[in-house]
Amino acid sequence: MRRIRRGHVLTAAVAVALCIPASGASTGNSAGTLPTKIGKGEGSLNLIEWAAYSDPSFANKFVRQTGCKIHRKDAGSSNEMVALMRTGGGGGGGQYDLVSASGDASLRLIVGGDVQPVNVNLVPSWKQFLSIFKSPAHNTVKGVHYGVSVQWGPNTLLYNTKKVKPAPTSWSAIYSSKYKGKVTVPNNPIQIADAALYLMKSKPSLGIKDPYELTKSQLDATVSLLKQQRKLVKKYWASATDEINLFKGGDTVIGASWPYQTLQLQAAKSPVKELIPKEGATGWADTWMLAKKAPHPNCAYLWMKYATTPQVEAKQALVFGETPVNPKACSYMDKMQKGSCAKYHLNQPLSYYKQIHFWKTPIADCGNGKKDCMDYNAWQRAWTQVTG
Amino acid sequence: MRRARLRFSAVFWRRPWFKGLALLTPPVAAFLLIYVGALTVLFISAFWSVDSFTGKLEHIWNIENFRIVFSTTDPTYLRIAGRTIGIAAAVTLTDAVLAFPLAYYMARIARPRTRTLVFVLVLLPLWSSYLVRIYAWRLILSNDGVLNWALGGVGLPHLNIGYTNWAMWIVFSYVWLPFMVLPVYAALERIPDNYLEASGDLGASGFRTFRSIIVPLALPGIVAGSIFTFSLTLGDYVTPLLVGGAGSSFIGNVVYENIGVNANVPFAAAFATVPVIIMAVYLVIARRLGAFEAL
Structure with missing residues (x-):
């Protein structure tokens, strides 16, 4: 009885929560609430960011131009970003201005009321964005923008070229016992989607259509695959540095990664390569989102404007190893590093993006009207079961 | 003014319990407010819960959290608690x-000068940061680390213990060893020499003296040390994070x-109440x- 009642309460709470952005949207759209021009900078800008998202190599110029001094809080995971935004009563707690949220966090921030609508007309580069990044579902709800896209990247398969032979072509490499005890994957519930993507291609009978929309039986099948994988895993990496150390120390030879780690390892002369396997890959797309209680909104808008210009997009892409959402960055990338535009797939046609399944927060309603998909909470529990 | 002061001190003289009350009130109040208050x-x-999607706290009374922690159909959390207690016990025994x-x-046995030297050596690791020592162990135990390099040098096969529960056991045992040495030393030092002589005079062998005199008298020291280790x-979560592998989560993590x-x-x-209960039981036994x- 208690369980049923709790279930009702939860459903009701989610339903109520889902209504909030709708009402917020109506007020957000009305004239007067959205700023129509960017005022003078407040002299300070507090960011929650992925490491190097305001790297001094390109951010110092911004500080000089605008006088907005940047204070950074690096987050290690999407969940940590959400938690940081919710400290001090939510909305960034009146402390943080912007957060570089990935697609698995952005919708939660919108529904939780932690971010506020943004006037994209104040960000001139927005019109240059690739069409899929102008109003993607993870940062735009009912036509209201809660931030501007900034960069994206795929979750790749990283391997040691000396130890892993022949070179892998499929994600099966991190699920087969060939490299037992030498595998590493991120310690993140969204990693379930990587396994679901693999099953989507290798076991069509499960009927997985979207790796983020899993029914109970599909999630169970994915979890049992991940439980088998656990026996092969040396360590679930918690941060990019963690994985770099694992590969440097020879503790792991293959694993799921970001291009950032690959670049760092290659710069340190480690024999590693990465690829997008034949099944495709999951990917992240990050958004600079404006905190509801942002104390320095003008500096925040100035940063969104600055960070999306082609030159800065190109620089950030090369520092972090990811792909700009502004295709005009292509020529700047090639100028800084020959062939880098093609290397990061910025010159690819839209069809290329079909093989990248961008992170999004799993919710119960996956569009079939039955609300029988497993939500993020269930994913979280399943992930603890796998790794705990 | 002077009269008032006299009357004030007279109150304390006439009612001695009042003096005790005045002395104890500030620390007890702080204790209740800061320590017991926080625990409460x-x-x-x-007994509350959090909305899974928005992350907002919901003040609805329920015991769902405890049901998940102690669930036997999904023993994830019991397994984590068991691992934590098991490794804590193994580390205590090892130390x-x-x-x-x-x-x-x-x-x-040691002369005073040697004793001072050993004391310094036991305490020396405590001078450096705990994190630095754990990172040092990471370098020692990793696959291409010092341990495997040394093993390879003498022709032995590689040990694959980096990022495992074995690694945690070694690192914990190392990090907490000084906290066991000191109370055991204090207990052993207190044993009067004439007890041992009397035991010998009564014909007990060295082993018998050790078993019947030294160990029972040193036991309180060992138990005191075990409280620390x-x-x-x-309560640790840094060591599992840094040197643990897949499936090394502790309650703290x-x-x-x-x-x-x-x-x-x-x-x-809800999960944090588990170590509180364990320590309460442990302290009662230790007492x-x-x-x-x-x-």
Whole structure:
């Protein structure tokens, strides 16, 4: 009885929560609430960011131009970003201005009321964005923008070229016992989607259509695959540095990664390569989102404007190893590093993006009207079961 | 003015209990407010819940969090608690075995000058940061680390213990060893020499003296040391994070992830009551064994 009642309460709470952005949207759209021009900078800008998202190599110029001094809080995971935004009563707690949220966090921030609508007309580069990044579902709800896209990247398969032979072509490499005890994957519930993507291609009978929309039986099948994988895993990496150390120390030879780690390892002369396997890959797309209680909104808008210009997009892409959402960055990338535009797939046609399944927060309603998909909470529990 | 002061001190003279009250009120109030108060808030919040999608706290009373922690159909959290207690016990045992001969040497064999030197050596690791020492172990135990390099040098096969529960056991045993050596040393030093002589005069062998005189008298010291090693291991989360592998989570890691990462304070609070209960039971047993006299 208690369980049923709790279930009702939860459903009701989610339903109520889902209504909030709708009402917020109506007020957000009305004239007067959205700023129509960017005022003078407040002299300070507090960011929650992925490491190097305001790297001094390109951010110092911004500080000089605008006088907005940047204070950074690096987050290690999407969940940590959400938690940081919710400290001090939510909305960034009146402390943080912007957060570089990935697609698995952005919708939660919108529904939780932690971010506020943004006037994209104040960000001139927005019109240059690739069409899929102008109003993607993870940062735009009912036509209201809660931030501007900034960069994206795929979750790749990283391997040691000396130890892993022949070179892998499929994600099966991190699920087969060939490299037992030498595998590493991120310690993140969204990693379930990587396994679901693999099953989507290798076991069509499960009927997985979207790796983020899993029914109970599909999630169970994915979890049992991940439980088998656990026996092969040396360590679930918690941060990019963690994985770099694992590969440097020879503790792991293959694993799921970001291009950032690959670049760092290659710069340190480690024999590693990465690829997008034949099944495709999951990917992240990050958004600079404006905190509801942002104390320095003008500096925040100035940063969104600055960070999306082609030159800065190109620089950030090369520092972090990811792909700009502004295709005009292509020529700047090639100028800084020959062939880098093609290397990061910025010159690819839209069809290329079909093989990248961008992170999004799993919710119960996956569009079939039955609300029988497993939500993020269930994913979280399943992930603890796998790794705990 | 002077009269008023006199009358004031007269109150304390006439009612001695009043003096005690005035002396104890500030520390007791601080204790209740800061320590017991925080624990109570923690315990109460364990009965609330968090909306999974928005992350907002919901003040609805329920015992769902405890049901998940103690669930036997999904024993994830019981497994984590069991692992934490198991490794804490193994570390305590290891430290007791390692510390006893060292403490015995320091207390009963070494000359004063050597004793000081050994003391410094035991305490030396505490001068450097705990994190630095754990990172050092990471370098030692990793696949291409010092240990495997040394093993390879003498023709032995590689040991694959980096990022495993074995690694955690070694690192914990190393980090907490000084906390076991000191109380055992204190207990051994207190044993009067004439007890041992009397035992010998009565015809007891060296082993018999050790078993019937030294160990029982040193036991309170060992138990006192075990309070440190056990509770410090029980509450740690940094070592599992840095040297643990897949499936090395401790209670502390789950608490940390639920507060710092998932913002689910109620569940973290529910799970955090588990070590509180374990330590309460442990301290009651330790008291029975006389550990508090040896501190």
